[in-house]
Amino acid sequence: MEHLAALVALTLAAGTPLVFASLGELVTEKSGVLNLGVEGMMLVGAVVSFIVAATTKAPWLGVLAGMVAGATLSLVFAVLTLTLMANQVATGLALSLFGVGLSAFVGLEYVSVVIEGIQPLAIVGWSDLPFFGKLLFAHSPFVYLSLVLFALIEWFLFHTRGGLVLRAVGESPESAHAIGYPVTAIRYLAVLFGGACAGLGGAYLAVAYTPLWTEGMTAGRGWIALALVVFATWKPRRVLAGAYLFGAVTLAQFQAQALGVAVPSQLLSMLPYLATIAVLTIISRDAAMIRLNAPASLGRPYHPET
Amino acid sequence: MRIRLEARAEPSRLMGWASPLLAAAATLLVGFVLFSLLGKSPLQAFHAFFVKPVESLYGVGELLLKASPLMLCATGLAAGYRANVWNIGAEGQLTVGALCGGGIGLALQDGGGAWLLPLMILSGALGGMAWAAIPAWLRTRFNASEILVSLMLVYVASLALSYLVHGPWRDPEGFNFPQSKMFTDAALLPNVLAETRLNVGLLLALAVVAVGWLFMRRSLVGFQMRVAGLAPAAANYAGISAKRTVWLGMLIGGATAGMAGVNEAAGPIGQLLPSMSPGYGFAAIIVAFVGRLHPLGVLLASLLMSLLYLGGEAAQINLSLPSAVTGLFQGTLLFFLLATDVFINFRLRLQGQPTRSPSAARPVAAGEGA
Numbered sequence: 001m002e003h004l005a006a007l008v009a010l011t012l013a014a015g016t017p018l019v020f021a022s023l024g025e026l027v028t029e030k031s032g033v034l035n036l037g038v039e040g041m042m043l044v045g046a047v048v049s050f051i052v053a054a055t056t057k058a059p060w061l062g063v064l065a066g067m068v069a070g071a072t073l074s075l076v077f078a079v080l081t082l083t084l085m086a087n088q089v090a091t092g093l094a095l096s097l098f099g100v101g102l103s104a105f106v107g108l109e110y111v112s113v114v115i116e117g118i119q120p121l122a123i124v125g126w127s128d129l130p131f132f133g134k135l136l137f138a139h140s141p142f143v144y145l146s147l148v149l150f151a152l153i154e155w156f157l158f159h160t161r162g163g164l165v166l167r168a169v170g171e172s173p174e175s176a177h178a179i180g181y182p183v184t185a186i187r188y189l190a191v192l193f194g195g196a197c198a199g200l201g202g203a204y205l206a207v208a209y210t211p212l213w214t215e216g217m218t219a220g221r222g223w224i225a226l227a228l229v230v231f232a233t234w235k236p237r238r239v240l241a242g243a244y245l246f247g248a249v250t251l252a253q254f255q256a257q258a259l260g261v262a263v264p265s266q267l268l269s270m271l272p273y274l275a276t277i278a279v280l281t282i283i284s285r286d287a288a289m290i291r292l293n294a295p296a297s298l299g300r301p302y303h304p305e306t
Numbered sequence: 307m308r309i310r311l312e313a314r315a316e317p318s319r320l321m322g323w324a325s326p327l328l329a330a331a332a333t334l335l336v337g338f339v340l341f342s343l344l345g346k347s348p349l350q351a352f353h354a355f356f357v358k359p360v361e362s363l364y365g366v367g368e369l370l371l372k373a374s375p376l377m378l379c380a381t382g383l384a385a386g387y388r389a390n391v392w393n394i395g396a397e398g399q400l401t402v403g404a405l406c407g408g409g410i411g412l413a414l415q416d417g418g419g420a421w422l423l424p425l426m427i428l429s430g431a432l433g434g435m436a437w438a439a440i441p442a443w444l445r446t447r448f449n450a451s452e453i454l455v456s457l458m459l460v461y462v463a464s465l466a467l468s469y470l471v472h473g474p475w476r477d478p479e480g481f482n483f484p485q486s487k488m489f490t491d492a493a494l495l496p497n498v499l500a501e502t503r504l505n506v507g508l509l510l511a512l513a514v515v516a517v518g519w520l521f522m523r524r525s526l527v528g529f530q531m532r533v534a535g536l537a538p539a540a541a542n543y544a545g546i547s548a549k550r551t552v553w554l555g556m557l558i559g560g561a562t563a564g565m566a567g568v569n570e571a572a573g574p575i576g577q578l579l580p581s582m583s584p585g586y587g588f589a590a591i592i593v594a595f596v597g598r599l600h601p602l603g604v605l606l607a608s609l610l611m612s613l614l615y616l617g618g619e620a621a622q623i624n625l626s627l628p629s630a631v632t633g634l635f636q637g638t639l640l641f642f643l644l645a646t647d648v649f650i651n652f653r654l655r656l657q658g659q660p661t662r663s664p665s666a667a668r669p670v671a672a673g674e675g676a
Binding site for chain 2: 036076079080084085086087089090091093094095097098099100101102104105108215219220223224226227230264266267269270273274276277280281282284285287290303
């Protein structure tokens with residue numbers, strides 16, 4: 001039983017960076033903007049949070065800085081696509097390529113630096129409870145934070161006026177504009193939110209999950225996060241489920257290695273990427289369902305001709 | 307007074323060609339500021355970055371050597387992007403190309419003849435095509451995003467190569483380093499310029515660029531692909547198969563990227579290593595855009611991008627700057643290009659001035675010109 005609780009804890013820990021990044025991207029996409037730069041924003045969030053945590057010895061300050069860095073990078077994307085009407089796919093790609101380069105550049109001197117990372121909770125009395133202690137009260141603070149974020153997004157999108165407006169902008173910017181909503185401003189906010197979330201996901205990796213900085217340490221998680229949004233058919237609840245599924249796949253790879261399964265480690269490391277392709281294919285197969293659930297204006301530039 | 311963007315009645319041809327130059331100039335400006343901030347004399351740094359690497363004949367050879375894989379990948383990618391087929395996994399297709407071509411080279415170590423190199427290039431191209439066929443098939447059959455699938459396959463390809471050179475293909479006399487045996491001379495691309503490392507790979511790349519130009523500009527299939535990219539609805543109406551467009555776009559990109567992989571394996575590297583390219587497949591995306599998805603533009607842009615790689619290496623040696631500065635410049639260049647591209651479809655206008663022919667404006671086409 002203790003072993004099971006530990007497995008659950010490890011799965012949640014591995015899935016949490018994806019929860020942050022995917023939920024952020026989901027909000028961005030709900031406003032009708034497709035930002036393919038998640039990988040770049042995560043990497044920059046990771047490196048900035050790590051540098052700030054290493055220099056100030058205040059890891060939470062680092063996390064904040066990582067979020068600001070992610071949002072700043074997404075602002076570049078927003079200016080290009082929303083104000084200058086650049087192609088969203090190309091700009092998102094540029095953002096990812098730029099983020100990879102930028103993070104490698106600024107993080108170079110921090111590659112072998114060791115920091116005191118943010119530790120999992122240890123509540124006296126609670127965390128030591130048999131089974132339930134490990135299952136409920138001994139996770140990283142980020143795991144709880146990601147669940148709070150999930151609840152907030154679910155509430156905002158489907159139970160508030162603001163969420164309704166955001167979704168309206170994503171479905172039909174022309175109509176939202178005609179009613180008098182500032183389409184471009186709302187999209188800016190959604191993009192910035194997505195950037196901050198991606199930065200947070202990267203920060204979690206760098207200052208809590210590993211905690212260290214290596215070049216390209218997100219290892220494609222930003223792209224997996226993008227696939228998860230499609231997999232979840234733009235529903236936050238399914239994002240959560242998908243992220244933990246991937247946490248479990250990542251874990252299976254390490255577990256198999258630990259158990260000494262006679263499969264080369266490189267082949268096991270392919271699992272998350274192959275799983276991404278598999279779930280993406282399975283969910284995309286139903287084109288009608290994707291059309292029904294995807295924000296209708298996703299990826300389409302909107303220029304208010306006033 | 308407010309400045310705002312007004313849609314042009316027609317995309318500006320002038321801006322189409324001026325925009326890459328503006329973007330390059332803006333990137334240089336950023337470089338100037340960056341070098342100053344790092345406490346280097348900008349002029350000295352520029353000299354070390356952009357001039358010194360190509361002062362010698364050897365340097366020019368290196369420039370052309372590094373430009374070849376970029377040219378190859380970008381020509382294929384550009385054909386796909388013209389048709390709105392977003393293959394961003396050229397890096398993976400390059401890796402599989404190197405793996406297949408290099409595998410042939412290793413397997414036929416002793417039987418080398420004049421046919422060995424063409425066979426390696428062919429199998430590299432087929433390997434790249436096979437790798438690109440996966441996203442093409444999943445896209446046409448199951449509607450899965452070719453962007454995400456092709457990107458995921460980059461990681462899978464690099465892990466597969468890593469497995470092979472760590473395991474079955476490792477050189478038994480290689481002191482346990484993860485590397486294959488060196489290729490024999492018959493499996494290496496012959497040199498074409500004395501005192502440099504330049505090999506026939508460049509000629510192959512130039513030939514592919516020429517074929518790419520003929521295909522996109524002079525063939526019916528190329529024309530159909532361009533129509534499918536510019537106006538999907540019209541293409542559909544005209545009976546141009548969207549599925550065939552996706553297949554062609556992906557396979558062309560896969561073939562050229564696979565050739566680029568053989569180019570590296572049988573060229574400057576001469577064996578198989580865990581990593582066969584410093585991100586040429588990704589840099590080629592930038593080359594394709596900076597080159598305006600036009601073969602001639604791709605040719606020039608690949609030279610510029612190759613210079614950025616050389617400059618990064620030189621900056622590491624001469625200025626003790628990290629070579630990652632190359633990636634930074636590459637990303638910045640693409641950003642500026644996307645920003646200046648806005649003036650192809652829009653013009654700046656001060657609020658209050660009369661507007662010309664607003665009814666002919668094409669707001670939706672914005673960004674499609676990229």
